Amino acid sequence: MSQSESPVRERFEALAGPPDGDWRDVTRRVKRRTRRIGALVAVALVALVATGFGIGGTVIGLFDVHGKRIPLSSLSDRDREMLVTSMCPHPEFRSTPGRAPEPACREGEPSVEEIADDGSQAHYRIRYPWGLTCVASGPVGGRHDATFGDSKIATLGCNAGAPGHKLVPTPKRPITVDASLGSSAKNPRVRLLRVSGLAGRGVTSVGLVAKGGPPLKTPVRGNAYSFGSIPDRSWVAVAAYDRDGTEVYRDPLRGVGRPVPALTSPPAKSSVWSPGPPKRPDEAPLQHASTADAVADVYANGVALLRFTSPSSEAYRRLVRTSHKSSNTAGVDCLKAAFGGGRWETIGGGANAHVGRTMGAHIANVGAMGGMPSPPFDVCQISGTYGRYWNDEEGTHELVEVPFTAIGRRLLDERATARDLAYLVRSKKMHELRLAIHRGEPAPPASELARIFGSRIVPLTSREGTAPNGKVGVWSDGKLIVATEQTPAGRRLYVTIDALRIGPNDIRDLSFVY
Amino acid sequence: MRSTSWKQVDERAQAIETLYRERYGRFRDGVATITCDHESARDVVQEAFARALRKRRTYRGEGSLEAWVWRIVLRTAREHMKRTKGVALNGSFEAALVEPGRDPVLAEAVRALPPKRRMIVFLRYFADLSYAQIGELCGVSEGTVGAALTQARRALEEQLQEEKR
Numbered sequence: 001m002s003q004s005e006s007p008v009r010e011r012f013e014a015l016a017g018p019p020d021g022d023w024r025d026v027t028r029r030v031k032r033r034t035r036r037i038g039a040l041v042a043v044a045l046v047a048l049v050a051t052g053f054g055i056g057g058t059v060i061g062l063f064d065v066h067g068k069r070i071p072l073s074s075l076s077d078r079d080r081e082m083l084v085t086s087m088c089p090h091p092e093f094r095s096t097p098g099r100a101p102e103p104a105c106r107e108g109e110p111s112v113e114e115i116a117d118d119g120s121q122a123h124y125r126i127r128y129p130w131g132l133t134c135v136a137s138g139p140v141g142g143r144h145d146a147t148f149g150d151s152k153i154a155t156l157g158c159n160a161g162a163p164g165h166k167l168v169p170t171p172k173r174p175i176t177v178d179a180s181l182g183s184s185a186k187n188p189r190v191r192l193l194r195v196s197g198l199a200g201r202g203v204t205s206v207g208l209v210a211k212g213g214p215p216l217k218t219p220v221r222g223n224a225y226s227f228g229s230i231p232d233r234s235w236v237a238v239a240a241y242d243r244d245g246t247e248v249y250r251d252p253l254r255g256v257g258r259p260v261p262a263l264t265s266p267p268a269k270s271s272v273w274s275p276g277p278p279k280r281p282d283e284a285p286l287q288h289a290s291t292a293d294a295v296a297d298v299y300a301n302g303v304a305l306l307r308f309t310s311p312s313s314e315a316y317r318r319l320v321r322t323s324h325k326s327s328n329t330a331g332v333d334c335l336k337a338a339f340g341g342g343r344w345e346t347i348g349g350g351a352n353a354h355v356g357r358t359m360g361a362h363i364a365n366v367g368a369m370g371g372m373p374s375p376p377f378d379v380c381q382i383s384g385t386y387g388r389y390w391n392d393e394e395g396t397h398e399l400v401e402v403p404f405t406a407i408g409r410r411l412l413d414e415r416a417t418a419r420d421l422a423y424l425v426r427s428k429k430m431h432e433l434r435l436a437i438h439r440g441e442p443a444p445p446a447s448e449l450a451r452i453f454g455s456r457i458v459p460l461t462s463r464e465g466t467a468p469n470g471k472v473g474v475w476s477d478g479k480l481i482v483a484t485e486q487t488p489a490g491r492r493l494y495v496t497i498d499a500l501r502i503g504p505n506d507i508r509d510l511s512f513v514y
Numbered sequence: 515m516r517s518t519s520w521k522q523v524d525e526r527a528q529a530i531e532t533l534y535r536e537r538y539g540r541f542r543d544g545v546a547t548i549t550c551d552h553e554s555a556r557d558v559v560q561e562a563f564a565r566a567l568r569k570r571r572t573y574r575g576e577g578s579l580e581a582w583v584w585r586i587v588l589r590t591a592r593e594h595m596k597r598t599k600g601v602a603l604n605g606s607f608e609a610a611l612v613e614p615g616r617d618p619v620l621a622e623a624v625r626a627l628p629p630k631r632r633m634i635v636f637l638r639y640f641a642d643l644s645y646a647q648i649g650e651l652c653g654v655s656e657g658t659v660g661a662a663l664t665q666a667r668r669a670l671e672e673q674l675q676e677e678k679r
Binding site: 012025 | 525535542555579580613644667
């Protein structure tokens, strides 16, 4: 803390409120919100599946726009991940010697076209080689976000599970309707919050129709329409109009203005989804491996089952002891891994499972649209639910880690080393030092850091120095701190601390450092 | 789903929990200057951390986690104010000390600051954020934050000096 800040800061700090934090309340809110969203989605679906019917003899609105082709290479990493990897039935890696592996899709890549642009929102049609069609939209010109990365895509809707459902206008249905409904505690009636969509050729305006009043119209621009602020009325339909103002199509809106149905029964006590293990397939497993604590089997259909060898094993006892913090569930995950150009890439997936001697998940079925790895896997694991602190007795490995391959074993070793560094950087003591540096104090010399953190830390005389196996080396120049550690295979990992910022490092692909 | 969703999401949950356990008071005190009482500030912070947990997959680790959570906290606070006070806020909160009676001189000195500068002061001294994090939250450069804080501190110190005389 700088001297000039101290008196003012102390005055503010003297006004701190009561210590009334409650993490369990936060986690309860997470679950409550999930239930509410479920109810809202159910209401919204009623509106979205409303059947359309044509009016009058003028059938127009063929959506024959061949949009502007958008090369995937022009999209940001974030958009590519959303449109390609997260939707892919069989994601895998594309490896080039000496370069970092790139996620790719076995079934091929989608084509992306910009099909509408009303000046504020751009709309894209995405067609996948396996028959899936999606429509995405986002602000024109994209959105820059220093934290999340640049993105053109804000929303994505697909016809998965309903291949006949048209996401773009057709002659029979010349507009699409994307409606959001909601209600408030003060006014518990279903209210129309937002309506937008695409409009086929010949549709010049779209209107919201209420009983006994003129429609509220909005023009079609660039094959799209959007209502800004919508007055609170009992809207009954969305209608499409041609150049003469003639209504050519009407899509009913159901439920708007009605009271929100009250819950007839109290919510169930346990809201945590914690399934037992999936059924063990009849055929022989595709992969089989064991450790001192557990035996793992992976089947061709994507089912992974892990069985603790004994209820008295340390891992099982620790799982039972700590899982009450997470409603007796723990994560079961499997992944594929690749390493190249000094960088790890993984494709993984998993599910929460009820704690028991046998735990498992149908990995291939976890993702609703895709994006899950398919066997063979490099690693499967069961994650514990305890906290993570540097140098604590829980260590830096997951509760159960079963490698099936050499690359899987190496990933687990390197991840554990990277976590050791990340937990050190995140530790409370280090955070206090980082705050002090941020306020203008010099970073402690390496010898002082070794004294503060204990015998696992060894001071280094150069920034590129290496610590002996099992030790963490630290170097400091009074401003920056570099912490480094060797993996069991002898690879040097490091992270640079620049006060509150994380500087150059090579652990971000293995652990979460901040 | 890539590496972000597998190996980092649970670590993110743990990181968010750690942040909560270590910095809850800072968040609550910072928000209280917006909501004007500790009870509703607590509610905002609880709700915001629940949102952060739900959205943790979208955090890519490219900025500070604390600044990311703070953005969610401020958005939640803005929604809370809209809902409870019925006013549309344009992003510049009319923040004030929660219990001015506990330090009337400081409360008066803070009240004399322009709203945006007052917010920066609160984010610095209650929330304990860095210049960079405040800049990120308020959409201004670090230099602007530094200048605003220097001016605010000078004004506050003048007021506090007068108190001693």
